[in-house]
Amino acid sequence: MARLLGRAKTELALRQQRLRARYDLDRFDWFEWEDETHRLLLSKRATGQRVAATVQIVGSFSHRTHTWFWNWGRDDKDEREKQRLREIRRHGEENALLKLAVPHWPGDERDAWDMTAIACLFVASEGIYRTPHENGHTYMLVLAVEELSQLQ
Numbered sequence: 001m002a003r004l005l006g007r008a009k010t011e012l013a014l015r016q017q018r019l020r021a022r023y024d025l026d027r028f029d030w031f032e033w034e035d036e037t038h039r040l041l042l043s044k045r046a047t048g049q050r051v052a053a054t055v056q057i058v059g060s061f062s063h064r065t066h067t068w069f070w071n072w073g074r075d076d077k078d079e080r081e082k083q084r085l086r087e088i089r090r091h092g093e094e095n096a097l098l099k100l101a102v103p104h105w106p107g108d109e110r111d112a113w114d115m116t117a118i119a120c121l122f123v124a125s126e127g128i129y130r131t132p133h134e135n136g137h138t139y140m141l142v143l144a145v146e147e148l149s150q151l152q
Helices: 002-022 079-083 086-094 109-122
Strands: 030-034 039-043 050-062 067-070 104-106 127-133 136-148
Touching: 002 109, 002 127, 002 136, 050 109, 050 127, 067 109, 086 109, 109 127, 109 136
Parallel strands: none
Antiparallel strands: 030 039, 039 050, 050 067, 050 136, 067 104, 127 136
């Protein structure tokens, strides 16, 4: 797992650097989820700049239960949402990497970032992003980013 994670972090650092140089998504201070298109609409309130990020949800971390939950293991998600992530599970099963093969397990935020970094090796993406939810954060891969017209 250490070798895979090291490779994932190196690759992710390069992707995040390019993504940050182009869009710096961390500076956007408002988001809205667009279910039908699997896009995250991000805005900077001060400037009105907006982008739409097509994303693949990787999983979620709960601060309440201190657990990671892979999106591929959720019954409430449609198959289209989970399909890209199945390769990660298969790799975990074939190589006895339980954190990749088991859908829900105890962990911390570092584990959530690590699993999302590993997902970058399996799914072509520009980088990663996370959004808050009621009990923690949702972690996702950014597949593409598109500039939108500015808010007036």
